[in-house]
Amino acid sequence: MNLLDRYIVRQYVVAAFFGLLSFLCIFLIIDLTEKIDDFLDAHVPSEIIVQYYIAFAPEILKLMTPVAMLLAALFVTGRLSTQNELAAMKASGVSLYRILLPFLAVAAVVVGISIYVNGWVVPASNQQKFYIEKTYLHRGGDPSQRFNIFFQVGQTRIVTVNYFDTQTHTASRVSIQDFADTNLTVLFHRYDALRMQWQTLTDSTPQGWVLLNGDHRGTMDLTDPIIPYQRLYMGTLGLMPEDIEKKQRKPDEMQYGDLKEFIQNQQRSGQDASRWLVDYHSKLAFPFASIIMVLFGVPFASGRARTGAALGFGIAVAVTFIYLAFMKISQVFGYNGDLNPFVTAWLANGIFLLAAIGNLLRVQK
Numbered sequence: 001m002n003l004l005d006r007y008i009v010r011q012y013v014v015a016a017f018f019g020l021l022s023f024l025c026i027f028l029i030i031d032l033t034e035k036i037d038d039f040l041d042a043h044v045p046s047e048i049i050v051q052y053y054i055a056f057a058p059e060i061l062k063l064m065t066p067v068a069m070l071l072a073a074l075f076v077t078g079r080l081s082t083q084n085e086l087a088a089m090k091a092s093g094v095s096l097y098r099i100l101l102p103f104l105a106v107a108a109v110v111v112g113i114s115i116y117v118n119g120w121v122v123p124a125s126n127q128q129k130f131y132i133e134k135t136y137l138h139r140g141g142d143p144s145q146r147f148n149i150f151f152q153v154g155q156t157r158i159v160t161v162n163y164f165d166t167q168t169h170t171a172s173r174v175s176i177q178d179f180a181d182t183n184l185t186v187l188f189h190r191y192d193a194l195r196m197q198w199q200t201l202t203d204s205t206p207q208g209w210v211l212l213n214g215d216h217r218g219t220m221d222l223t224d225p226i227i228p229y230q231r232l233y234m235g236t237l238g239l240m241p242e243d244i245e246k247k248q249r250k251p252d253e254m255q256y257g258d259l260k261e262f263i264q265n266q267q268r269s270g271q272d273a274s275r276w277l278v279d280y281h282s283k284l285a286f287p288f289a290s291i292i293m294v295l296f297g298v299p300f301a302s303g304r305a306r307t308g309a310a311l312g313f314g315i316a317v318a319v320t321f322i323y324l325a326f327m328k329i330s331q332v333f334g335y336n337g338d339l340n341p342f343v344t345a346w347l348a349n350g351i352f353l354l355a356a357i358g359n360l361l362r363v364q365k
Helices: 003-041 046-082 085-091 096-136 241-247 256-268 274-302 309-335 341-362
Strands: 145-153 157-165 170-179 187-199 208-217 227-235
Touching (some): 046 096, 046 274, 046 309, 157 241, 187 227, 309 341
Antiparallel strands (some): 187 208
16 A cells, blocks of 8 residues: 555545544434433433433444445545645546545445444344333333244244243243144144243253143044143253244344344245345345445546535435435335345445446546
């Protein structure tokens, strides 16, 4: 990296950092203004409010990173052009493609960081954010309960419960259906119970699930008797309490691996997983918007000597708004199964990349 690269990188990193910080502060202030009455009415302690916005910050940073990258590219390139530094670089034989390289290097690093933040940091912070909303603002129901759970365990077992309480590790209105290994259309055992309790390992009791107040049928032959029981130990059933809670998280609360596993379970159970596939691929596609914004911003500002802060801010907001709107519209088609989930997630990137390349080709190098 030569002196010119370091000069551009330093200016670009500083501009992007302060742009991102400004967007974060603006969004936090606006959101606090909207929710302050709800916090006060619910008597939420001030430390919980601080925890809420600390948990909210990664989500805002994720969404605003492409905007900050575009704004910084417009601002830095516009200033280089205004101060005739850009003209001096070109006169010395440095093409616009070469000038673009340090911008792209910074954007590539940001993409790598964004992929990590989007896949691991944001889901963890969203769990904390949603928990505070449910606990203190009573949004989305009781945070300790998971309702209407339906999932497949292995190849031959389906478990359904009406709701699951994560505090007591108790499931209510449970049905466990075991199918024959040789023919998955033949129901081999069925257990129904009013409650299912997780039993921890002690000296006197094994670890596993216990069915309470239910009945069991050995086969689906109508002549077979239904055997009632008060308490029936079922073992672990291949399922831990934390697995149930993890399976019921929203896509925004799931890490890459968890979401991929959830999608595979949905597909194995015959469910339509289009919506979750779109969300999974979008988690990987969205960070690359930073590179596209740089490819769009640097050539655009290089041809305009008067790309000031106000104009740059307006352009950055407009372009990013169009990008996000297009992405959301395309997601609707992906959710409905009209478009391939992978194509849906990358469609906005592809179209804006072509537009950015077209813009780059038309400007003076």
